[in-house]
Amino acid sequence: MFQCSSPSAIYHLQFTGVCIIARSTKHIEKALMKTHLVIFQPGGLEVRVEAGTRIYDAALKAGLRLITLCGGKEKCGRCKVRVLGGTVRPALHTHLSQGEIDTGYCLACATAVDDDLVVEIPREMEVASTAGTQALLSMAEILETARALRGRERATGREGEGERTREGEGARAKGRAGNLGLALDIGTTVVAGALFDLNERELLAEAAAENLQAAHGADIVHRINFAKKGGGLRNLQHLGLETVEGIVGDLLATAGESIASILAVTAAGNTTMTHLLLGMDPAWIQTDSLPPSGVEVPQPEALESGIPAHPSAGLWVSPWVGNYLGGDITAGVLFTRMWNEEPLTLYVDLGTNGEIVLGNREWMAGCACSCGPAFEGSGVSCGVRAAGGAIDRVEINSTAGGVLYRTIGKEKPNGICGSGLLDVLAQLRQAGLVDQRGKFITDRLNASGASGRVQGRPAFVVAPAEHAAHGADIVVTQRDLEHLIRSKGAAFAGIRTLLKNLDISPDQIQRVVIAGGFGRSLDIPNAIAIGMLPDLPLERFSYIGNGSLKGAVLALLWEDFRDRIADIARKITYVDLSTTPGYMDEFVASLFLPHTDLGLFPSVK
Amino acid sequence: MAFEITTKTWPGKIPEITLGKDKGGGFRTVTIGGEETLPFHHFEGRTANRPVIALEVPDSDPENWIELAKEPYRDVLDNPVAWAKRAVDDFGADLLCLHLRGAHPDRGDRSAEECAELVRTVLDETRVPLIIKGPGPSDKQNEVLRKCGEAAEGEGCLLASAVEGHYQTLVATAIAYGHYLVAETPIDVNLAKQLNILISEMNLPPQRIVIDPLTGGLGYGLEYTYSVMERIRLQGLGGDPMLQMPMICFVGEETWKVKEVKTTAEDQPDWGDQRGRALLWEIGTAVSLLISGAGILVMRHPEAAAVVRKAVGELMGEGN
Amino acid sequence: MALTGLQIFKLLPNTNCKDCGFQTCLAFAMKLAARQAELDLCPHASEEAKEILGAAATPPIRLVKIGTGPREVTVGEETVLFRHDKTFYHATAIALSLTDTMPDDEIAQRISEAEGINFERAGENLTVNLLALLSESGNAERYAETARKISDESGMPLILCSDDPQLLKPAVDACAVRRPMIYAATEKNWESMAELARSFKVPLAVRHHGSLSDLHDLASKIREAGVEDLVLEPGAGTLAMALENQTLIRRAALEQSDKSFGFPTLVRLGGGDEGPLTVSSAATLAICKYASIVILDRYEPWMFLPLLTLRQNIYTDPQKPLQVDPVIYAIGEPGPDSPLAVTTNFSLTYFIVSTEIEGSGTPAWLAIVEAEGLSVLTAWSAGKFGGELVGKRLLEMGVEEKVSHRKVIIPGYIAVIQGEMEDAMPGWEILVGPEEAGDIPAYLKEVWE
Known part of the structure; x- marks a missing residue:
């Protein structure tokens, strides 16, 4: 097995072809079909594209949208990137100096891929993910994380443990048609899955779908209440499995494989989703913060759980900490590496249920808060999930009187997803169209040129009917803004309460890792401007996208990580906000833009 | 080890507010605020002004008051001007709180013009500063207070009360006619600060705002008001300009409506004599709020007010 | 000084063994910091941890108990200056005074009235707590006899009030098993009073109406003489003085860990010619501002519902959510x-x-x-x-x-x-x-x- 000690070494090896050879024969076949591997730095997202594809489009395929003014039409010069490895033939361009060309710069929209490339996207360049069409996972990122974690374990005396597991797996797989593994993230709203070749640790396919349980309630509480009714639990379990079946079907079709090849399954989800998937009674979740004795995470055969897989396949379920701090967060914590490192890290997974963990290798504490569905584009007038056609970035130009927006997949807008909604709130405040409580200032709104009315009440028009896919104004109403403020208020109050409980000041946090509903399209400065995230230097923030799924993948590919996640679940001290004095106080203080205590947001003007 | 007093100083200070207008001819003003330390901590900081007591003056016969409370005004119940004069001349009110209850649609729906006329007359006759309390949070309240504010232009009245969601008209009135504004929020330090920020954003200077933290009467949430006021004052002295305002407590209306005050000794023998109990209910509420930071106490019964006035004197180090 | 949860955590084994009954060492540490658990729940705590935590756990204001049985009065062990920072724990005990010159039947009636004060409010029973027996007869025998009788017949704890140790001694002797409090040690009598309190193992009130520094010296001397349970009475001539003295004593105890001021405090009211409303307004201040015991030499039946309700309000845990009555x-x-x-x-x-x-x-x-x-x-x-x-x-x-x-x-x-x-x-x-x-x-x- 090949071991690369540092990320730069990986790229180097891949470039000299050694790594490609070390990878599966499929890669070689693909290479013969005149495709090229492009790796984007920083982040290491990789994508294989046909020769002749523009770097701009390769980035798009990798899930990165380079923000330009011209939309990639060689006019604005904003998509300047630097090629670190491989050869390109940069076209001379008015926006490029000879010096830049000499040091490897080119315009992504004007440069074709004719070689395997490593492309650096300059820090100052704005990039957004193309959520919905984006890749959920990057194999390079997973390998890098695993190596970092396992390298550390080796250094701390756990030498060899993982390797043996790995060899065992390989031996078991001998003589079989396929040795595939399935990793699942069971979200309240969306379920995501990824299929791997376990022998090669290769990502074969990924897919996502809405959780069919949503028919019986958008959030956890509704589901639990439904489960309490006669037959409700079985009904929900069935719908959950049906969702998983659909995803597995997609995955197998993409990979051209069969159910019998799936020999291992890992799943991570919040405590309620885990209970419903396994058909366990979730009633305690409403009444107790910690599970009553006897309630433990079972590890059944995948078949008996109902998940489509080989009859002998085992199902590993990520363990929870408490009633609202679930296996999704413990899996995510594994991926962040915070549990294994010195720097004090804040991990924030914001969905309908917001989960927060603070700590480092020495200790960890976590809490959960109810954010409502607004972050996921639900429960607001024109909210949509982050998929094609969703407005995911908004800029309000108060002087020019215009609203600039961007949609996922360049489609006509059909609504606004969470990141777009946060942009709207931040920008409305910045443009002075709402007060600090998020209330429209009517005369300014009317003068903005983007005012509308919904049922006689003022609203802000993000996209007028004539531009929208469904021919109706895409608006944000007063009520939507109130929802958003409550959502961000709950998240920030959770963070503050956790910090206060541990007597830690925000500036002691060295890293903030964000996961969940926003994916990579969350605009951090805007999120700080509305007071959702602590006002820390931007370089301390990073994103990991779907942390739950990524943790489940690590547990699938390296079995010893399962013990690490179990350790993590045991180690996290659960702070139950519902019984923590001061949470309500923090919440009310957070229902202001950015916050009642402006001193907490020195950078927000 | 000998004991030595350690004193605390604070970075913040509560600005002074002078209500009323010194026009000569016996017109009095009232100055509140000016605290540089916690309430009555004379050993470590200055308390520039004594807290003041306003007596309630209803604009019409307060039929829902109990007899005990009406007693001092028995012969002037439907004569607010005479009532007001008595409150000042006989009962020593520092200022008055004219409650325009009769303007409420359910209680006579008196017109804004009539209210404004009454305000004018009371100001001229009593010559003390006036708190003008509207009929309630509604469109009518805005209309009434706007008219009254206009009629009392330049008199430095205190308009009560601006609440979240209904404050714009009152802020504009205070700015246009030179008045002060009570900002009322429901027993919450953050909400109090938020409303002050919103009002300040409309360009009414913070020095023109008086905080009403909402009074919970004794036995009915007093402790929440008490602690919220302590927190407001601590934050204000700690340097938060949006909480550096004097505070007003509407003690009378919150105490005289509770069952422990309304119930007679015949109905509850073990509660003891109703008169002493009722007066103490108001006194106990007032004194606890004094020591948690009240600058203006709006009281109902003159006898209770007299006891509280004596307490204020002692707390200010005037009596020995 | 109190330690934070994380500071305590660093003293624990960090094995997350759950032997203490909590999920993690950090969870246990946070409970310890909040004084909601005791270190002895952890069987693996190091000697170092025990020492540090033991010192940190000593309450800055001593807990003093007066009386025995179901009506035992507990005062002190407060931890904050402002109730919103945590809560005030031990509500002001109200003492009603009587004298040994009253006829026996009047004493009996007063006791029964005092015992009968009981208002049920918000799920609690509001009562007065102590009887303060003043010696006006000057007759030690009569005083001791009265004290013994009250002590035998009433469950309410007693404060034995006299500045004359000789006069007090038989009375203390007569009811020592019921743990009365002696009131009060002064500049003049403190040595004998200290001796009395120590030999009968009863709490002792210390009175000095001069400067706080005088009271502090007096309390220090009595402490050094071996009396552990003290209650301090500073001057309260005006409301401003009462507020100042009570505030400075509590502040010294909490913020400077001043041992001689680390005791509950006492305010005595109604001895002059003020009316009952004025006495009540002073009692209001005393309840809000830190008095652990208020002795009322003058009282009326109607004072109690308002004053006891006020006490209940101020001593309610502020961290409970603010609620309105469900009607x-x-x-x-x-x-x-x-x-x-x-x-x-x-x-x-x-x-x-x-x-x-x-x-x-x-x-x-x-x-x-x-x-x-x-x-x-x-x-x-x-x-x-x-x-x-x-x-x-x-x-x-x-x-x-x-x-x-x-x-x-x-x-x-x-x-x-x-x-x-x-x-x-x-x-x-x-x-x-x-x-x-x-x-x-x-x-x-x-x-x-």
Whole structure:
């Protein structure tokens, strides 16, 4: 097995072809079909594209949208990137100096891929993910994380443990048609899955779908209440499995494989989703913060759980900490590496249920808060999930009187997803169209040129009917803004309460890792401007996208990580906000833009 | 080890507010605020002004008051001007709180013009500063207070009360006619600060705002008001300009409506004599709020007010 | 100085063995920091940890107990200057004084009156706590006899009041097993008083109305003489002086860990010619500002309900959510035809909803259902505001008598309970109101008409 000690070494090896050879024969076949591997730095997202594809489009395929003014039409010069490895033939361009060309710069929209490339996207360049069409996972990122974690374990005396597991797996797989593994993230709203070749640790396919349980309630509480009714639990379990079946079907079709090849399954989800998937009674979740004795995470055969897989396949379920701090967060914590490192890290997974963990290798504490569905584009007038056609970035130009927006997949807008909604709130405040409580200032709104009315009440028009896919104004109403403020208020109050409980000041946090509903399209400065995230230097923030799924993948590919996640679940001290004095106080203080205590947001003007 | 007093100083200070207008001819003003330390901590900081007591003056016969409370005004119940004069001349009110209850649609729906006329007359006759309390949070309240504010232009009245969601008209009135504004929020330090920020954003200077933290009467949430006021004052002295305002407590209306005050000794023998109990209910509420930071106490019964006035004197180090 | 949870955590083994009964060492450490657990729950704590935590755990203000049995009085062990920072733990004990010159039957009657003061309020019984026996006869025998009798016949703990140790001694002897408090050691008598308190193992009040530094010296000397349970009485000649002295003593105890001031305090009121309302206003200040014991030399029956209610208010745990009583409130002046709406007993919810109804100009009934002070969605999420429960409570509250129609408006956020409520309230129509309180006026105008 090949071991690369540092990320730069990986790229180097891949470039000299050694790594490609070390990878599966499929890669070689693909290479013969005149495709090229492009790796984007920083982040290491990789994508294989046909020769002749523009770097701009390769980035798009990798899930990165380079923000330009011209939309990639060689006019604005904003998509300047630097090629670190491989050869390109940069076209001379008015926006490029000879010096830049000499040091490897080119315009992504004007440069074709004719070689395997490593492309650096300059820090100052704005990039957004193309959520919905984006890749959920990057194999390079997973390998890098695993190596970092396992390298550390080796250094701390756990030498060899993982390797043996790995060899065992390989031996078991001998003589079989396929040795595939399935990793699942069971979200309240969306379920995501990824299929791997376990022998090669290769990502074969990924897919996502809405959780069919949503028919019986958008959030956890509704589901639990439904489960309490006669037959409700079985009904929900069935719908959950049906969702998983659909995803597995997609995955197998993409990979051209069969159910019998799936020999291992890992799943991570919040405590309620885990209970419903396994058909366990979730009633305690409403009444107790910690599970009553006897309630433990079972590890059944995948078949008996109902998940489509080989009859002998085992199902590993990520363990929870408490009633609202679930296996999704413990899996995510594994991926962040915070549990294994010195720097004090804040991990924030914001969905309908917001989960927060603070700590480092020495200790960890976590809490959960109810954010409502607004972050996921639900429960607001024109909210949509982050998929094609969703407005995911908004800029309000108060002087020019215009609203600039961007949609996922360049489609006509059909609504606004969470990141777009946060942009709207931040920008409305910045443009002075709402007060600090998020209330429209009517005369300014009317003068903005983007005012509308919904049922006689003022609203802000993000996209007028004539531009929208469904021919109706895409608006944000007063009520939507109130929802958003409550959502961000709950998240920030959770963070503050956790910090206060541990007597830690925000500036002691060295890293903030964000996961969940926003994916990579969350605009951090805007999120700080509305007071959702602590006002820390931007370089301390990073994103990991779907942390739950990524943790489940690590547990699938390296079995010893399962013990690490179990350790993590045991180690996290659960702070139950519902019984923590001061949470309500923090919440009310957070229902202001950015916050009642402006001193907490020195950078927000 | 000998004991030595350690004193605390604070970075913040509560600005002074002078209500009323010194026009000569016996017109009095009232100055509140000016605290540089916690309430009555004379050993470590200055308390520039004594807290003041306003007596309630209803604009019409307060039929829902109990007899005990009406007693001092028995012969002037439907004569607010005479009532007001008595409150000042006989009962020593520092200022008055004219409650325009009769303007409420359910209680006579008196017109804004009539209210404004009454305000004018009371100001001229009593010559003390006036708190003008509207009929309630509604469109009518805005209309009434706007008219009254206009009629009392330049008199430095205190308009009560601006609440979240209904404050714009009152802020504009205070700015246009030179008045002060009570900002009322429901027993919450953050909400109090938020409303002050919103009002300040409309360009009414913070020095023109008086905080009403909402009074919970004794036995009915007093402790929440008490602690919220302590927190407001601590934050204000700690340097938060949006909480550096004097505070007003509407003690009378919150105490005289509770069952422990309304119930007679015949109905509850073990509660003891109703008169002493009722007066103490108001006194106990007032004194606890004094020591948690009240600058203006709006009281109902003159006898209770007299006891509280004596307490204020002692707390200010005037009596020995 | 108190340690934080993380500081304590670093002293624990960090094995997360759960032997203490908590999930993790950090969870246990946080409980220790909040003084909600004791270190001996951890069988693996190091000697170092025990030493450091033991020192940190010594309360800055000593806990003093007076009396024995069910009416034993406990004062002290306070940890904050402002109740919102945590809570005030041990409520001011009220002592009523009597004299040994009163006829026996008057003493008996006064005791029975004092014992009879008992108001039930918000689930608590409000009582006065102590009897203070003054020696006016100057006759040690009479005094001791009276003290013994009270001690035998009443469960209320005693404060034995005299500055003359010789006169006090037989009385202390007579009822020492009931642990009375001696009042008071002064500059002049402190040595004998200290000796008395130490030999009978009873608490001792220390009085000095001069400067705080004098009181401090006196308390130090008595402490050094081996008396552990002291109660301090500083000067309280004016309200300003009372406030100053009480504040500085508590501050010295909490912030400077001053051992000689690390005791409960006492204020004595009503000895002069002030009227009972003035005495009560001084008692109000004493209760709010740190007095652990208030001796009333003058009192009237009507003083107690207000003063004991005040004491209950000030000593309520401020971290409990602010709640309103679960009853049906009239907003404006509603009649039988007026709308009926329901919400939870979280006070902020009540204030916001009632303000909006009031502003709407439509008088209405607002029924408040007990939900542990949680807001609507939170209460429902926690299973405390379900349709069946709300329906049942509304009927119990007598909504059928309040309104002639059969319609009730529920908050829009919990529309989901509509069906269950219909089942629980046969014949009633359950209307789903707006989600936001701000929409209530419009809703009432449009829907209710």
